[in-house]
Amino acid sequence: MKRVCVFCGSSAGANPAYAKAATALGRLLAERGLELVYGGGNVGLMGVVADAALAAGGKVIGIIPEAMMTWEVGHANLTELRVVNSMHERKAxxxxxxxxxxxxxxxxxxxxxxxxxxTWAQLGLHNKPLGFLDVAGYFERLHAFLDHMADEGFVKPRHRSMVAVHHSPETLLALLDSYQAPATIQVIDRETT
Structure with a gap:
């Protein structure tokens, strides 16, 4: 791994543990020489994770739609800030x-x-690892529901296993680093959809 994309809130949330975890993750990425890719904002957990990575000497690439430069306050101190036209371009x-x-x-x-x-991984468009950093049990109910979806036959076990979950940033990074993607069949071409 060279770059890790972090998805997170433009709010800091109600529990101070969320910002503490974002700080720890940003710092850890920088210490490991991993570049941070994220939504480009300077607010909420987005700003916290970016600031922590930068403070630890890391490289940070932000991607933000032009329309959100004011709302999410595009981060002015990144290694690179790319301004794109749409949310679709940002995610891609x-x-x-x-x-x-x-x-x-x-x-x-x-x-x-x-x-x-x-979904893109399930469809065979990539084989990159995915994970949830479960801070203070934030994702516990979501993961119980995802297990329920699998139990009810709506998510195949091999697809459910694509996502790692851990409360420790160090352990989560280790899980992502050792990830072996399950066999999938590419059913569509992302470039044409």
Whole structure:
């Protein structure tokens, strides 16, 4: 792995543990020589993870739609800030740049971003590892529901196993680094959809 994409909230959330975990993850990525790819904002957990990586000497690439430069306050101090035309371009650019994906706590956008790259993996469009950093049990109910989806036959076990979950950034990175993608059949070409 060279670059890790982190999906996270433009809010810091209600629990100070979320920002603490974002700081730890950003610092760890920099210490390991892994570049951070993220949504380009300077607010919420996005700003926290980017600032931590930068403070630890890391490289940070932000991707932000022009329309969100004011709302999410595009981060002015990144190694590189790419301004794109749309959310679709943002997600595609982050996915193309990254070698792995981690979701920190966040809202609807965070979930949508991780679920989209997970869907792409399920469809065989990439074989990059995905993970949830489960801070203070934030993702426990979601993972129980994902298990329920698999139990009910809506998610194949091999697809459910594509996503690692851990509360420790170090352990999660180790899981992503050792990830072996299950066999998939590419059913569509992302370039034409």
């Amino acid at each position: 650019a982050m996915a193309d740049l990254a070698d792995a994906f981690i979701a920190l706590p966040g809202g609807i956008g965070t979930m949508e971003e991780l679920f989209e790259v997970w």
